[in-house]
Amino acid sequence: MLLLHExxxxxxxxxxxxxxxxxxxxxxxxxxxxxxxxxxNLTADFLKTIFKKSSDSVSVQAYNVDQKTYKNIICSFGTENKKRIIIGAHYDVCGDQEGADDNASGVIGLLELSRLLKDKKLPYRIDLVAYTLEEPPYFRTEFMGSYIHAKSLNKSDTEVYGMISLEMIGYFKDEPKSQTYPLGILSVKYGNKGNYITLVKKFGSGEFVNQFSKNFKAGKNILTKTFASPPSLPGIDFSDHLNYWKFGYDAMMITDTSFYRNKNYHQKTDTMETLDIPRMSKVIDGVYNALISLNP
Known part of the structure; x- marks a missing residue:
């Protein structure tokens, strides 16, 4: 664990x-x-429109489920490079709710990263991927947009340096007891205030995850804590990075810890009015600064 001042x-x-x-x-x-x-599809079109303001390389990865067509939207930078970094977030929601934190917040991270990366000279390729069908009933199935994308990279023998899932990055609370954990004893180490962003990785993570995490914390954009555990611990694989693990890629998640903090999770109360936009922006700054500091 490492605490940093904002x-x-x-x-x-x-x-x-x-x-x-x-x-x-x-x-x-x-x-x-x-x-x-x-x-x-309207959401996908909006994302594509915003991405095209920053990159000439925007594509649609369409696939069919139950005779319906769903779309991943991919925005690429540094396409002249072979080694690739994937930054992903899902744009679908669970049920009938707005899904501001889950996961409009992560998708907006992609949109802002596209603006910040525009015209930047990079030593690697960055693909920003907006996924569909992360939520139930397709979670943990081969119909997840992230599974479709990870599988395509594996099939084409693409050289993937690493992957980051942006999963709920906008909800923060400074009150005591606003943060819970899958194991109660963890509150002794990590505290009981939901006022930080978490870098989640599994034991044995590779060069990309470790270097990115080091850069993110060194940037001191926002109070940050790292969490590493076996993949079997509840919550550590609750997003799109799990599909990159399945194909052997070095992957991690950046999150406000989801339902361990945000009780609006999968509820109609998950609205934009509940988010802490200034701190959310600092998370995005942290991702950007860590990316441009990498030397793969």
């Missing part, structure tokens, strides 16, 4: 844009769940 790095992300994106993604005619394919 505010020691200059801001990069735009809180006005973040608010605008949150409104567009969450205040929609229909909820963006697997039943509302038209709404998912």
């Amino acid at each position: 505010g020691s790095a200059s801001a990069q992300s735009d809180t006005t844009l973040i608010k605008s994106y949150l409104k567009t993604l969450t205040k929609t005619p229909q909820f963006r769940n697997h039943n509302n394919v038209d709404q998912l």
Whole structure:
């Protein structure tokens, strides 16, 4: 565990844009769940439009489930490079709710990263991937957008340096007892305030995860704690990075710890009004600064 003080790095992300994106993604005619394919497609089109403002390399990875077509949206930078980093977040929601933290927050991380990476000279390729069908009933199935994407990389023998899943990065609380854990004893080590972002990795992580984590913490953008455990611990694989682990890729998750902190998880109360946008922007800054500090 490493604690860092906020505010020691200059801001990069735009809180006005973040608010605008949150409104567009969450205040929609229909909820963006697997039943509302038209709404998912409208969301995909919006993401594609924003990505195209920053990159000439934007593609759609479409696939069929139960005679319906679902789409991953991929925005790439540094395409002249062979070695690749994947930053992913899912844009679908669970059931009939807005899904501001879960996971509009992570998707907006991708949108802001695309703006920040525009015209940057990179020593590696970065693919920002907005996934569909992360949520039930498709979670842990081969129909998850992230499984489709990870499988395609494996099939094409793509050289993947590492992967990061942005999974709920906008909810923070400073009150005592606002943070819980899968094991109660962990509160002794990590504290009981939900005022930090977590870098989640499994034991035996590789060069990318360890170097990125080191860079993220060194940037001191936001109070940060790292959490490493066996994959069997509840919660450590509750997002899209699990599918990259399945194919042997070095992967991790950045999260506000989901339901261990945010009691709006999978509820109608998961709205943009509950998010801490300034701290969310600092998480995005931290990701960006850590990425551009990598030397693969």
